[in-house]
Amino acid sequence: xxxxxxxxxxxxxxxxxxxxxxxxxxxxxxxxxxxxxxxxxxxxxxxxxxxxxxxxxxxxxxxxxxxxxxxxxxxxxxxxxxxxxxxxxxxxxxxxxxxxxxxxxxxxxxxxxxxxxxxxxxxxxxxxxxxxxxxxxxxxxxxxxxxxxxxxxxxxxxxxxxxxxxxxxxxxxxxxxxxxxxxxxxxxxxxxxxxxxxxxxxxxxxxxxxxxxxxxxxxxxxxxxxxxxxxxxxxxxxxxxxxxxxxxxxxxxxxxxxxxx
Amino acid sequence: xxxxxxxxxxxxxxxxxxxxxxxxxxxxxxxxxxxxxxxxxxxxxxxxxxxxxxxxxxxxxxxxxxxxxxxxxxxxxxxxxxxxxxxxxxxxxxxxxxxxxxxxxxxxxxxxxxxxxx
Numbered sequence: 001x002x003x004x005x006x007x008x009x010x011x012x013x014x015x016x017x018x019x020x021x022x023x024x025x026x027x028x029x030x031x032x033x034x035x036x037x038x039x040x041x042x043x044x045x046x047x048x049x050x051x052x053x054x055x056x057x058x059x060x061x062x063x064x065x066x067x068x069x070x071x072x073x074x075x076x077x078x079x080x081x082x083x084x085x086x087x088x089x090x091x092x093x094x095x096x097x098x099x100x101x102x103x104x105x106x107x108x109x110x111x112x113x114x115x116x117x118x119x120x121x122x123x124x125x126x127x128x129x130x131x132x133x134x135x136x137x138x139x140x141x142x143x144x145x146x147x148x149x150x151x152x153x154x155x156x157x158x159x160x161x162x163x164x165x166x167x168x169x170x171x172x173x174x175x176x177x178x179x180x181x182x183x184x185x186x187x188x189x190x191x192x193x194x195x196x197x198x199x200x201x202x203x204x205x206x207x208x209x210x211x212x213x214x215x216x217x218x219x220x221x222x223x224x225x226x227x228x229x230x231x232x233x234x235x236x237x238x239x240x241x242x243x244x245x246x247x248x249x250x251x252x253x254x255x256x257x258x259x260x261x
Numbered sequence: 262x263x264x265x266x267x268x269x270x271x272x273x274x275x276x277x278x279x280x281x282x283x284x285x286x287x288x289x290x291x292x293x294x295x296x297x298x299x300x301x302x303x304x305x306x307x308x309x310x311x312x313x314x315x316x317x318x319x320x321x322x323x324x325x326x327x328x329x330x331x332x333x334x335x336x337x338x339x340x341x342x343x344x345x346x347x348x349x350x351x352x353x354x355x356x357x358x359x360x361x362x363x364x365x366x367x368x369x370x371x372x373x374x375x376x377x378x379x
Contacts, residue, residue: 020372148371148374149375151300152306184371187364188364190365191365194291247266
């Protein structure tokens with residue numbers, strides 16, 4: 001089989017100064033800007049009134065008692081369980097006890113829940129707008145240039161992705177255009193941001209997308225449209241079925257076992 | 262095999278686990294970018310570049326073990342190369358870094374390969 005000759009393309013070295021460095025610099029700077037914009041736009045958690053706070057905290061109390069019953073003695077667990085179950089079932093902790101049993105209000109009509117959605121919208125916008133802008137900027141100014149060669153071979157399938165705007169049929173897919181350099185920056189700059197901005201930065205789009213996959217439990221639990229009465233009843237049931245044991249059961253034996261004479 | 266009860270008797274603090282793995286990921290993503298610089302300047306191509314990356318990142322993890330993990334984990338009665346004092350699973354410790362740093366490695370590798378070999 002004949003050896004395929006290596007393609008060489010003579011490129012103007014000015015391409016590096018006028019395409020590669022601008023794109024890289026813009027990507028890094030937008031990342032930093034996005035990080036600080038997210039910090040500035042973050043709204044402080046809204047102050048809850050006393051009744052709402054009591055409703056949420058008492059449910060959390062039940063969950064913690066259920067989660068760490070093993071550190072309580074049998075008697076004190078039973079006391080807590082009885083008190084919580086009674087209060088849950090009678091609805092003593094509810095925000096407005098007279099609305100018990102009615103359907104939860106429509107989440108769209110509640111102004112307090114709109115605020116949470118606005119926050120999510122803002123984050124989404126902070127991600128989408130710069131990306132769209134940069135993409136169209138690169139497409140408008142830098143399309144059609146071949147700037148670099150990848151150091152590893154790729155199959156022909158990647159050609160349409162890497163060489164968008166360069167309609168040359170026989171060119172090796174290793175050559176890449178400016179838009180593919182943008183994608184490389186998009187995925188690979190996380191470590192640069194880690195270095196510049198600290199670990200839990202908001203600069204990278206990748207990290208934000210990860211966060212959206214799993215919504216935090218707290219927001220979901222007390223979110224709009226959830227009936228707190230039903231949550232209380234479910235929690236009371238959960239507490240009732242726990243079979244209590246303590247970590248101190250048989251501790252004397254464990255202590256004696258651990259002593260080596 | 263530890264049961265649920267054993268975890269309750271000697272609990273694992275979630276924050277510390279997160280902190281430990283975050284420290285490791287930080288180191289790995291930073292070094293991966295630097296290995297990319299190295300591979301680009303050396304002009305490595307295709308398999309040799311990836312091989313260079315795998316060897317270097319395993320070496321980094323090994324050094325991390327020797328410098329940071331071993332001095333306290335071996336006196337506490339763990340066997341050599343046992344990271345269970347600080348990390349959940351050995352796979353996370355030894356191979357987790359390969360994927361974390363790959364994107365950063367390819368970025369800097371391509372950049373410096375392009376700059377040096379033009």
